[in-house]
Amino acid sequence: GENVEQHPSTLSVQEGDSAVIKCTYSDSASNYFPWYKQELGKGPQLIIDIRSNVGEKKDQRIAVTLNKTAKHFSLHITETQPEDSAVYFCAASMGGNTPLVFGKGTRLSVIA
Amino acid sequence: NAGVTQTPKFRVLKTGQSMTLLCAQDMNHEYMYWYRQDPGMGLRLIHYSVGEGTTAKGEVPDGYNVSRLKKQNFLLGLESAAPSQTSVYFCASTYLGVNTEAFFGQGTRLTVV
Numbered sequence: 001g002e003n004v005e006q007h008p009s010t011l012s013v014q015e016g017d018s019a020v021i022k023c024t025y026s027d028s029a030s031n032y033f034p035w036y037k038q039e040l041g042k043g044p045q046l047i048i049d050i051r052s053n054v055g056e057k058k059d060q061r062i063a064v065t066l067n068k069t070a071k072h073f074s075l076h077i078t079e080t081q082p083e084d085s086a087v088y089f090c091a092a093s094m095g096g097n098t099p100l101v102f103g104k105g106t107r108l109s110v111i112a
Numbered sequence: 113n114a115g116v117t118q119t120p121k122f123r124v125l126k127t128g129q130s131m132t133l134l135c136a137q138d139m140n141h142e143y144m145y146w147y148r149q150d151p152g153m154g155l156r157l158i159h160y161s162v163g164e165g166t167t168a169k170g171e172v173p174d175g176y177n178v179s180r181l182k183k184q185n186f187l188l189g190l191e192s193a194a195p196s197q198t199s200v201y202f203c204a205s206t207y208l209g210v211n212t213e214a215f216f217g218q219g220t221r222l223t224v225v
Contacts, residue, residue, distance in 0.1 A: 032211035043216030104154035
């Protein structure tokens with residue numbers, strides 16, 4: 001089955017700097033790669049996703065890149081703000097009735 | 113529109129006791145999921161359902177049972193709770209298929225002593 005590795009497990013950045021979180025997946029059949037943000041005491045919430053027919057997707061300060069050949073994808077957050085502090089999860093799925101497989105998460109701290 | 117609602121939010125059980133966690137969604141979603149979240153382990157899938165009356169095992173199904181008698185509800189049962197089942201449990205739902213946005217509940221923090 002699919003295996004998703006996520007790095008780093010913790011990340012601290014200064015406010016205004018950029019943050020990058022990387023994930024690798026094992027199954028080349030995977031075609032959907034979402035990123036979820038989990039704030040303290042809440043359930044995860046989708047922030048951006050990308051499908052395998054696209055190499056990059058951007059939404060304001062957040063972008064995701066996908067390299068299908070290398071089987072890795074990354075989340076980029078620019079101009080970080082204190083409210084970006086949270087746990088971020090990447091995930092991968094090959095579709096059909098095969099559920100998402102999540103990475104172990106990255107705790108991002110933005111220091112003001 | 114409440115989204116995904118989990119009941120209860122907190123619970124303490126003694127080893128060997130049983131309980132049922134309830135997940136309700138009002139978005140007419142077909143797919144529903146139960147995850148557990150442990151420190152350093154991310155979100156691990158326990159069981160899921162692709163429609164009313166269906167259930168399937170996920171990555172860590174042992175010690176849990178589920179039922180989906182109504183489309184809007186997905187129940188997670190612990191038959192005989194063990195300390196290893198101390199965790200935060202999240203329910204989620206997706207509209208059609210797994211490759212769409214998953215909506216999560218607020219979580220249930222379960223402690224087994």
